[in-house]
Amino acid sequence: MIYKNGKLLDEKPYLNDNFIYEVIRSEDGVYLFLEDHMKRLYGNLEKANKTELFDKIKGLMSDFKPERNVESVMIMVDGEDVFMEDMKIREVTDFERKNGVNIGLYEFERLNPERKIYRKNFKKEVQEIMDRNDLFELLLYNGNEVLEGSRSNFYYIKDGKIFEPTKKKTLPGVVKKNFYKMCEEKLSLEVEERELSLDELQNIDGALLSGTGMDVVPVKSINGRELSGKDYELSIELAQKFREYIDGYKKEFKEKEIL
Numbered sequence: 001m002i003y004k005n006g007k008l009l010d011e012k013p014y015l016n017d018n019f020i021y022e023v024i025r026s027e028d029g030v031y032l033f034l035e036d037h038m039k040r041l042y043g044n045l046e047k048a049n050k051t052e053l054f055d056k057i058k059g060l061m062s063d064f065k066p067e068r069n070v071e072s073v074m075i076m077v078d079g080e081d082v083f084m085e086d087m088k089i090r091e092v093t094d095f096e097r098k099n100g101v102n103i104g105l106y107e108f109e110r111l112n113p114e115r116k117i118y119r120k121n122f123k124k125e126v127q128e129i130m131d132r133n134d135l136f137e138l139l140l141y142n143g144n145e146v147l148e149g150s151r152s153n154f155y156y157i158k159d160g161k162i163f164e165p166t167k168k169k170t171l172p173g174v175v176k177k178n179f180y181k182m183c184e185e186k187l188s189l190e191v192e193e194r195e196l197s198l199d200e201l202q203n204i205d206g207a208l209l210s211g212t213g214m215d216v217v218p219v220k221s222i223n224g225r226e227l228s229g230k231d232y233e234l235s236i237e238l239a240q241k242f243r244e245y246i247d248g249y250k251k252e253f254k255e256k257e258i259l
Contacts, residue, residue, distance in 0.1 A: 002085040019078040100220030101136035157206030206231025216242040
């Protein structure tokens with residue numbers, strides 16, 4: 001279902017290609033990391049000189065109730081209109097969480113990493129490639145430099161250390177922020193920033209993806225090359241630890257509601 005300014009629409013509306021949007025995952029009636037998502041959305045609106053919509057969005061969010069146990073809610077701002085759509089997401093299976101997902105490569109550069117802007121043709125092409133090759137995600141690269149996933153942040157593990165490509169060239173992610181926090185506060189692990197070339201990618205044996213719809217998932221293969229060894233095993237462990245972190249967030253959120 002999709003709503004325009006709080007009213008249910010009979011059909012999906014036509015939106016400009018460059019509308020501003022935010023996707024928030026809901027589990028068991030709890031919006032995960034809601035404060036971080038709204039802060040990012042408001043920041044993008046501020047850059048587009050649309051601060052007058054803050055209160056409107058806040059009011060619409062308080063009235064919007066997800067229908068399923070696990071789904072995503074997409075907030076879209078096109079001109080002065082605010083659209084909200086509840087979307088059933090492609091859930092990560094238990095097998096994928098325990099073993100990892102398969103990803104491919106796609107040459108691309110995000111025009112503005114600081115702003116989350118919808119690009120319909122890009123998303124359509126990426127989805128077609130993933131469907132055709134039975135891939136969970138495509139890893140973007142520009143020239144010889146690895147950037148991020150088409151809908152996710154990308155991390156690689158080398159000799160037990162966790163790295164992410166240069167932050168300035170990748171989208172600031174809400175799940176990424178909380179993954180950093182979990183690693184540092186719960187596991188005493190630091191996620192370092194370091195560029196990664198396509199050549200170096202061939203020697204990586206541990207990798208992770210993070211994103212709103214998937215939270216944190218391990219990678220099993222990159223462009224057909226299977227990962228293995230201690231770094232791969234660490235990726236599985238980190239993904240499991242993040243699920244525990246989410247369970248803790250949901251419990252804390254519900255306790256606050258009771259109080």
